[in-house]
Amino acid sequence: GYDVKPEGGALLLNEDEAQRVRAIFALYREYGSLIPVIEELDRRGWRMKQWVTRKGKLAGGKAFTKNRLYNLLTNVIYTGRVEHQGKIYPGEHPQIVDIETWNQVQQKLNAHGRRGRREYRNKYGAILKGILRCATCDAGMVHSYTRKGPRLYRYYVCVKAHQRGWSQCETKSVPAPDIEQAVVEQIRAVGRSPALLEEVLSQLEDRREKRSEALEREQRQLDRDLRSLTAEMSGLAPLAAGEDASTQVVSDRLADLHSKVGGIETRLAEIRARLSALDGDGLSREEVRSALSNFDCLWRQMTPREQERFVRTLVEQVRYNGTTGEVVVGFRSAGIRELCRSQGDGGE
Structure with a gap:
């Protein structure tokens, strides 16, 4: 509905957009x-x-969702x-929506309980919360959930259906x-079916190998970066002993290089630890079968x-496909390994 004045600060009315904003408020009054x-x-x-943007890139232009529409209707x-620290003050920009329309829309939104709240806690034992995808x-x-009488x-x-219809x-x-x-x-069946057990173990091994390969690629690149930075530091070290104006520039660059080397060495230590953990992720068929039995x-x-x-x-x-009814479960190797360990220890 508004454009920002080229010099900055003030809001200028964009009449084409303003007409759309008024139409959106009218639609909500109609549909509720x-x-x-x-x-x-x-x-x-x-x-x-x-x-x-100032860098010449396009921004915005996304489709409306419930959250985006709600934010527009409550702006x-x-x-x-304008709103400042919870209080409303007159602004210096033109009005697009009259106060009566605004108040009616806010009343309808409040009546439907739409207050932009976060999701409620997992009160009803939704065991797939956060891991289920369409x-x-x-x-x-x-x-x-919904209630019908006592049930x-x-x-x-x-989420797409929930947000966009x-x-x-x-x-x-x-x-x-x-x-x-x-x-x-499916979890129960893994311990009973040799074919499914083989499939799960193969899935876990493929995932372990891909993670190892990604970490090893990053490790090789960091090793190259470390050698390059160390070589530059060796070349600059003799220059830092001078007393001319360039000495401070060299010292600043050396301090920057030291900081970068420290960050790389920390990351390399993390990668080595993760690769070591992945090497120990191998699970035997009998271990998994016994644990899930x-x-x-x-x-x-x-x-x-x-x-x-x-x-x-x-x-x-x-992953659930509503058109075919297919349910695909992706397992965690660390989780299955922990289950094997707890079963081997006799549980708690």
């Missing part, structure tokens, strides 16, 4: 809900404000006012008990919160 407004904005091809600047659009899936219905919903994702949502049970069954007994003894921690320890990511 964020998602239908987003769907209408998508239909019209309207997106967030786009501008060119007091469109009323010709395979059809590669977005996270968040846990939610509570839990489900996971794709139900029509934006083929998977949309899945009942929480169904997907959670499917994941638990007691899964049912362990699972029944756990509280919901313990079950959540247990799954997050073993599983790195779960």
Whole structure:
């Protein structure tokens, strides 16, 4: 709705954008809900404000989501006012939205409980919270619930569908008990099926090798950088003993090189420690099979919160495809190794 004055500071009215802002407020007054407004904005091809940065790069221009639309609808600047330290003051820029329209929109937003809160804590034992992703659009899936009378219905919903409308994702949502049970069954099956056990171990080994290769590449590059910096320091050291004006420049450069060398040496030590840990990540088939053979007994003894921690320890990511019903579980080698160790020690 506004452009910044070239000299900086003042806001100038952009009439084309201002008309869109007024239309968006009118749409929310009509629909009374964020998602239908987003769907209408998508239909019209309207997106967030786009501008060119001082470096000549395009910024903004993203599609509307619930959070972005909510932020626009609650931005007091469109009323010709500004907010400072929780108080509202008259501004020096033109008004786009009248106060009556603004107040009506705020009342509707408050009535729907949309206050920009963070997600509630994991009160209902959502064991896949933070690790479940929608395979059809590669977005996270968040846990939610609804009540009908005394009954509570839990489900996971794709973030894209949640933020931009139900029509934006083929998977949309899945009942929480169904997907959670499917994941638990896959964990249980690893200890029973030789073929699945082989697949999981192969998956873990591939991931271990890729991480090792990435760390080794970084290590080689840092070794080259370290040799280059050390050579430069050796060449500058004799020059630092002089007394002319350039001596301070040389000393400053040496101090900078010392700092960089220290940072590289610290990172190299971290890489060596991680590579050593990865070398010890190998797991035998019998170790994993034995540890997971007691899964049912362990699972029944756990509280919901313990079950959540247990799954997050073993599983790195779960991908769910709502169009095919496929559930793919990616395991953590460190988590399985810890389970093997605890079972070998007789548990706690």
